[in-house]
Amino acid sequence: MEIKTSSEKRFALLIDADNVSAKYIKPINDELSKYGTVTIKRIYGDWTLSLHAKWKDALLENSISPIQQFGYTQGKNATDSAMIIDAMDILYGGSVDGFCIVSSDSDFTRLASRLRESGLTVIGMGEKKTPIPFRRACDIFTVLELLVADSNGRNEKVRTRNVTAPPSQAHNSGPTIEQVERAIITIITDNTNNGKSTGLGEVGSRLLKRYPDFDVRSYGTSLLSKLLEKFDSVDIIKDGSSVAVVLAEASDVEEKMGDKAHESEVAVSNNEAEKPGIDKANNPKRSLRRRHEKPKVALGGSEGGTQKGVNQLTVADVESGEQEQKPKRTRREKRTVTPDEFIRQLLKGQPQKSMNLSDLGKRVRAQFKNFKVRDLGFTQLRTYVASLSGIEVVKDDKMYVARLID
Known part of the structure; x- marks a missing residue:
């Protein structure tokens, strides 16, 4: 079967005018061009209503065909039904490879699921208020506010609002x-x-x-x-x-966290130094530290005698400490084991002289806290282990195994 590239895929663009503003039309076309060619462009609504009058220029500029759909009953929306029927007709016609459904209405959730069941790509677009069920039913869902921000060059303001939004709003804008x-x-x-x-x-x-x-x-x-x-x-x-x-290696994570903590401490200390009216002499922490630095005075005796006694006791303690001090035992230094030798020892200790590569990596990192294959010139643990003499890496079922070569 011939596989089409993204630029060769054909899409049908179906827009619900009752739930989308005209300002999104150009950003929608620009975004959809990344996925393929739009061969069908239709927008559905009751064009006799005055609220749709502003759509005229946008439809003419972007070559979108308006589909008239009257409301049969007051308060009932017939636009959704017309879109669903046309989508199924296009599906069975076999003229497109995917659909782009533009609406903030959850009524199109089942339609999106049905189109995907037929093997077609479904791209959904809607405002932040779009319910989660419709978002999950699509292969890709894009928030329209982000597209407008990109086209108008106001990304930073919108992005800041997205990142700092409350949990309820952030949930509607995608995963946290x-x-x-x-x-x-x-x-x-x-x-x-x-x-x-x-x-x-x-x-x-x-x-x-x-x-x-x-x-x-x-x-x-x-x-x-x-x-x-x-x-x-x-x-x-x-x-x-x-x-x-x-x-990231554990040491890298600690280093990153340490850098952030250090930056925070520096910022706090700078802020405290810039605050006016702070009397360092009256700082309670400094006073407390000074009190701890004062030597303890023995009870009784004059002030001078007391100070002398303290000095004599200090000298005596030092002399007695030197006499009682015993020579330290010198420990025999152990020979340093390299990661290469450690891996060979691990494999020799296994019944089959082989070990799952994932478990092997965990044991090596547990033994050598700063072990990184990148420092040895490799991007993967598998290639590093395979480069060791006397060791081969083979694929066993769905995982790799390292074993000694006899």
């Missing part, structure tokens, strides 16, 4: 940044257990499969790599044209 980080960790861990590396493209595609409404623009950036740089738990490795994503 904590959910995204946990999902990425799971993706990398699954691949590592199967002896596979994780590419940046795979992270993006699997995030979209898990969260169809995931969009990096919701987190204040336009690139997935920039978003990953915000996470302390993952690292990005660039090797020529390929980009891999790996879990």
Whole structure:
């Protein structure tokens, strides 16, 4: 079967005029052009209503065909039914490879699911108020407010609102940044257990499969790599044209957290230093420290005699301490074991002289806290172990196994 590239795919654009503003038309077309060619453009509504008058110029400029649909009963919306019927006709006609449904209405949830069951790609677009069921029914869902921000060059303001929004609003704008980080960790861990590396493209595609409404623009950036740089738990490795994503070593995470803590402490100390009217002499912490620094005075005797007694006791204590001090035993230093030798020892101790590569990596990192294959010139643990003399790495079922060669 011939597989079409994204630029060759044909899409049908169906817009619900009752739930979308005319200002989104141009951003919708620009966004949809990334996925393929739009061969069918239709918008549904009752064009006799005055509220749809502002659509005229937008429809003419973007070559969108308006479909008239009267309301049969007061308070009932007949537009949804017309869109669903036309979508099924287009589906059975076989003239497109996917649909783009633009609406903030959850009534199209079942339609999106049915189209996907037939093997077609479904891209959903709607405002932040779009219910979660419709978002999850699509292959990809994009928030329209983000598209307008991009086209108008006002990304920073919108992105700031998205990141600092309350939990209820953030939920409507896609997964939280904590959910995204946990999902990425799971993706990398699954691949590592199967002896596979994780590419940046795979992270993006699997995030979209898990969260169809995931969009990096919701987190204040336009690139997935920039978003990953915000996470302390993952690292990005660039090797020529390929980009891999790996879990950060424990030492790297501590270093990143330490840097952030240090920056916070410096900022706090600078703020305290800039505050006027602070009397350091009356600082309770300094006074408390001074009290602790004062030597303890023995009871009785004059002040001078007391000070003399303190000095004599100090000298006596020092002399007695020197006499009672015993020579320390010198420990025999153990020979340092390298990771290469440790791996061979582990494999020799196994019944079959072999070990799952994932378990082997855990044991090595537990033994050597600062162990990083990147420092040895490798991007994967598998290639590093395979480079060791007398050891081979083979694929057993769905995972890799390291074993000694006789």
